[in-house]
Structures are given as C-alpha cells and as structure tokens.
Amino acid sequence: MRILAIETSCDDTSLAIVSCKDDMFIVEKNLVSSQIDTHALYGGVVPEIAARMHAEQIAPLLYALEIPQDGSTVDAIAVTAGPGLVPSLRVGVACATTLAVAWQKSLIAINHLEGHLYSCWLAEKPPLFPCVALLVSGGHTELIFMKDHGNYEYLGRTRDDAAGEAFDKVAKLLGLGYPGGPLISKKALEGKKDAIDFPRPMKNAISFDFSFSGLKTAVAYHVKDHPDDRPEDICASFQDAVVDILVSKTLKAVEKYQPASVLLSGGVSANISLRETLKKILSDRFPHVHYHTPPITYTTDNAAMIGVAAFFHLQKNDFADPLTLAADPNLPLSSL
C-alpha cells in the first residue's frame, strides 16, 4: 500500500509518498518547498501570497515525485483539509481531488493537527496507547489525550497566542526576523537562561490551558526598559520560560492520566531545549513512560506525516468524496 500525501495548510508546499510494511512507515519521498524567504520580507505569512506560491509549486513537486501519468504506483491520495489558511488549503485540496477523480483513487481527508500527532509514528518505535500529546506549532498549542488511533480528548489549549507564535512575535520585536523559533533558539545558545526572570503565565493553574501573550508582553516591556541587555540573554530566558511552561503542564497531565507514552510534535518540537528537557524530566520522574518525538525534518509542516495519518483512516474505511471535499480553515480534531 502506497499513499501520495499533499500538505499546503500554511506556507510549505509538501508532497510525499509513504508506504507501510510490517507496521513500519517508509517515507519514500518527502518534498518540501518552503516559502520562508518570501514571507520573511513581510515579517509573517501573507495568505494570498502563500496560496499563489502553492499554486506555482505544486505541479513541479508532483512531477518530481515521478509517479506514472496514470497514477498506477499509488493506491490512495491523502490531503490536509484543515485547519489552516483557506486559500492555501484550497490549492492542496484542488490538486488531491482532481488526481483522485482522474486516477480513480480513494481520497483521505486529514486534519493537520492529526498529521502532527502522527509524525510521532515516524520515530523509531510506534508509540503505545494511551498517549499524552503536546502539540506545539505556529498556530496551535494543545495537550491531547490520545486513547487509541483516531480517539482524541482535549485536555488543554492556548487561550491566546500559540507557543510558535510567541517565538515569532518575540523574534520580531528583537528584530531577528521570521520565523522566530529557529532564530531565537540559535541566539539562546550564547545566552544565560537565568539572566531574566520572565513570568510563566498559567504554569501553576489547575487547568491544562496555556497562555503566552503575557510572556510576550513582558519581553516587550523588558526590551523597552533595558535596551542594553544582551539579545542572547533575552532569547535564552524567554525560551526557558516557554519550555518550563510546556514541560510543567505536560508532566501534570502525565501525573493525572498515567499514559504509556508521551508525544511531542509540531514545529516548536524542533526546539532542542524543549526536546531534551522533556526527555530528561520524563526519564527521571516517569521512567516507565515512553517518549516519542519525530526526527527534526518531520517537526515542521510536511506531507509525510499526512500520509502516515492517512493509513489509520484507510484501515477504518474513512474516505472523503472528491466531488464534495472542501477546505475547512477551522476543521476540528474529532475522534473517528
């Protein structure tokens, strides 16, 4: 079984071919055309430009996959149907539905968040259920209890900015550029994480929700009041506050829900400090809990994770109709 997967929910055009053998996923190809250099000029993603660039890139990437013209080497087509930017999503959905009709293949609609969760199935061993999943990206910060494939319960989410958005906004106010996560984490390597005691909003709240806008504002005031502080120290201290909040909440969820595994995914899971801190604290405090996070390549948006998620929909015969499938910018992560 071989799936062609398409992801265009934000500013990465990505196409992948994923197959499955003996319960292991093989990413045969995963092509990503990033638009970062273009959006960086504007300090963030411009939806109309993103959609236009997806439309320009999607056909060349499809050709680069070298699928025969009749589609005979793929068995099904998977596409991100939401959530995301609707003009961007539409490009992927139009491509996938057209190919499904032309090649007479099954179509599988995937929720982008589900794709990020399933990127953890691209790590070495498949996770054991139940899982507590921390999903941290540019648009989302969610704690999810995953009891089985396709079975999700929200534990908490951000009440304002997403974790990645906080990285992006702080990088912008420090004049570092876009996207902020990689730039801040690089600068943080040269800084002292205990230089500034930034607040940790909602860290000790009973709820599993998050809030990052107060932290971002605290950084903005600090920069204004201390113009001579080293940006490296600001980056390290800010990153430490974000990691501390994310790790504390995840540990609280582990204590309460006693999962077999913890999953960490989404663009912010590329952050080495987050990956390592969570790994260390889990192995110290919950040594029996397995920890899964995708290889760095599959942390930010990619079609391979969409292909992996599609296999589990396929097993449940959960197919979409190519004549009616529409992009949904607010598509909820619902249990199958």
Ligand code: KG4
């Ligand atoms: O998952 P993703 O590619 O797109 C969304 O679904 O949003 O995540 C992009 C986000 C951006 O906000 C970016 O700044 C953040 O992931 N990010 C990072 C790192 N690499 C990417 N955040 C912190 N540290 C990183 N190393």
Ligand code: ZN
């Ligand atoms: Zn994403």
